[in-house]
Amino acid sequence: MQFLHPELLYALFLLLIPILVHLFRLRKFQKEYFTNVKFLKKISSETRKSSQLKKWLILISRLLMLTAIIIAFAQPYLPAQGSNAAVTRKLIYLDNSQSMQLRGPKGELLASSVQSLLENIPENDKLSLITNDKEYFNLSTSELRKELSELDYSPGSLNFEEIKLKAGNYFKNKNSAKNELILISDFQQNINVPTQQDSSAINISFIPLKPVKPENISIDSAFVQNKNTEGIEIKLLLKSNTEIEDPVSVSLYNNEDLLTKNTADFNEENEAETIFNLKREALSNAYFEIEDNGLIYDNLLYFSLNQNPQIQVSVISDSSADFLQRIFTEPEFSFHNFSLQQLDYKVLSSSNLIVLNEIPEINSALSQNLKQFYKNGTVICLIPAQKAQPNSYNLFLKELNAPVYGEETEREQLITGISFEHPLFNSVFEKQISNFDYPKVQSFYRVSRNQNAALSLQDGSPFLLQRDQLFMFAAALNSENSNFKQSPLIVPSFYNMGLAALKSPKLYYQINDRDQIDIPVSIGQDEVLSLKSEESSVIPQQQLFPDKVQIFTNAIETPGNYRVMYGKSDLGKLSFNEKRTESKLVYTHPESLKNIRNFESIDKYFENAKASGQTKPLWKWFVIFALFFMSLEMLLLKFFK
Template identity: 45%
Template structure:
């Protein structure tokens, strides 16, 4: 038993007062003589014995009465555990990612978690609370309950490290207290929970929300397999986490116009691909739909097919350039060829890609134009001639290393930097054994961001700020590179990267850079619109295009219009990342140093039981009243 006000126990010294009064209370008896002395002696003896007993009983009741009153004011209590005597602070993380859309008893896992929190949060307490997209640390419980009812699903998932950092920052202001972090989630692998957790700073409490045998089918991706002027082949990939027994219906719409519908049932290793043949025409608001009872965020996939504008390529060549014309062909490219002495600078300044193929002399006007064009975002390929006369100024101005001495030594081109952005999604697999091209002579150059290397590790092709430099001439006299399998993917990818096309769709929450081929005025900007949504993304205006960046914009999945005030320039589509559809979960039962609960109610029931305090002061008040009653009865009826 412990006391809320133990300093009041000093009042127990008041018990000495009744004792002192009892011990020192002296009564003088006056002697009277009667005739029958023997009888009187007997009466006096019996009266004195009963009086002493009565006084002793009254003393005991008074001592107990005073003692009970003192203990009642000291407010004694019995704690259920040591935690009941500590200040307790609770921080709650609620996972509101898309995987929490899974249904359990006709309610999503997120909604059931919110309902349990609303029922168990006490108004007199204060809690810290955060989700994947919001921090609600300084809220009263009443305010927190209101905001809980407005939580929505989001395409963002914090991992355990981020959750832990938020908890550490929150608990910094509380020292020496009972600190509890409560994580409410379905605990997919994306949380990246370690096998062992250090709980020295605070206690970990996991509330696992799960459903049994959830069947989910997701629209994973869509891409154009091939196209011709009349039609295109649209491939749609689907995923499932269990074996499908019933056929799945897939529908394609442009706005509300149905473009095609088909069914599929055969999934191999959880994957299936279905092909639709569509007319090769603009689809501004494409939408693919399936019907599925699992997660609903992945039942739609938005896309658009805009009218493709060709990438403008200008080739300035002092040598054979026929291999370039065979690569940069219509409809993807619009190619113009010039000699060093006959250049149309109007076409040069509007080009997306410029190729300097073994140009002996670079005039000052060409040098200045190339520098300005590169600053405006155009790409540049430089292939040196046999003798690098006057190349240092242009290389230095473009931020490239100077070409050193020419070496007359045969070298094989044996190494491909597969991780370079130029080769993303180009090669199905990496190979170290292919038909190596070679050069008979080359120039020394510093290995700055190499793409292709010689056998000794020196750079054959390097890149800096979208400027690509070959360190050797690639004409047929000096190299067989133009006849190798590498020639097409290298130049073709450089050409495609010169204008970042509007893809079928982009993923939300990621850095997406898109080139819009439009010329804007000085004070004009591009907008991304969808109904009442009107967003101005981060953008950079070049001479013949505008590059927009959506990394800082919070967008929902859907089709959007790109416009300049009231003029529609094009369309762009966004879809949520499909990683939440994997439905692969962490076995948290094997993790040390944490407590696991099936519901929020289970956690709060245990927390309340551990913090329970049994107050005893009312009992001591009752005992004091009982002893007062006993004293009154003794005084009145005891003779």
């Protein structure tokens, strides 16, 4: 037998007190005179012997009662035998994703889980726990209570393999006979739990949490549907995981000011959309908002509208470039046209897009400058000339590690292949088309590699392809060789090419995605741009170019509207939102999976762990013994004469 609190056994020394009281007989006797005591002598002798026995029995019962009480407080137990005696090291995964905001039987799923953990963890135990964004190893209950009281919801979530990998790294250097991973989550399908567990050195237990009402409406996405010099149309898409009969109100705010309010009706697919018409002006802190009884995080969608700078387009051409001038118009574009003999390299160096329109060759001076411009982030579009010798093109293309031109083929070909997923066309067509009035070419050049082709000829060879910042046509676009200028494809091809030349900020970006954004500003080598919101400030990863700074957005962890700051100068706004993967509320049911231990609640898990744990407690037996000896003492006092 062992004791959980052996220090309390020192209280057994207190048993000396009743023993000393009994031995020293502190009670004083008083003489009483009686007329004749002769007949009492025999009775007095017998009574004295009976009284001594009674006192000894009462003393022993009291000592045994006090001993049982003291031992009960010391919490005796019998050590477990066999497999139950092995040391079990536990690691708990507590899901703190946004879907844990829903209410369960005892309140919000995350808050009630934290409370249950703190109530069930023994005070003298050390616990290791991980969440989607934090790790707590070997903390006492008091330390863990402080940490979990500040636990917030995470914008991302781990899948099952990532959780298992973290557990494997944790248990790797730990000397324990049994390792156990306990997962506490609502188990949405994006956790990707396998249908059957493989044999592993880690025992896995699942505690699925179930919300009372898994219903939710979310603002799914927003995008610019149309824009012109006067205004801009933004389409907002809403989704629900249940049928919604009544229209949902959507509000548009800038700071705390309500700009406008629309309603959205849900269709049979539980989707709704509404359109906001805005003036073409910058908004400092804009967001859409709905009211919903489900999740909170997806009721807001932050977005930004900035005054975009003009995109600088330069065309080097020995033939007419009027069709390009009609596409690259103000105020979005600033158009410059040069002949091969009259180049302004200062203007070219500040251009975002350079179009080489049917020039017969690329001389060495132009090639070296173009190579430097390309290295600095300038987009280059090459339209070959007819009857040209492609060698000068190819020398330049090889410098860029790009595909090269072969010999010119004089055969009529239709332009029939449209890559609807290519960035030039992914937002042009509402659906894929097959009855298109295809343009054609009379002659074309074969291209060595058919990679990332936006448009293809009917024989499968590329007509327009992209290699990083380089766009290449396979044929001249003049009227004698092609009717591509009269095709509806020409405007989106060049217009989106121009927009791609300057990576202007979108309405918003998603947290944890690695997007790159061009900020048109020149800064010193030792200077940086920062992103500031009302709550935080971040210095993102960035790359300097002569006329711009390219920033990467994967360092943002908190949703909101951010100002792009250069010192004290405000260069524009960027908005970030959390991904809507947690809004679907489509759950996995672990109880239907094979070879997996499931528990109804955290309380049930710890009850099971204690029942099959390492010890057999004995304190209840000693309480029973104490009650028995106390009852025995009372009987002795009342009935023993």
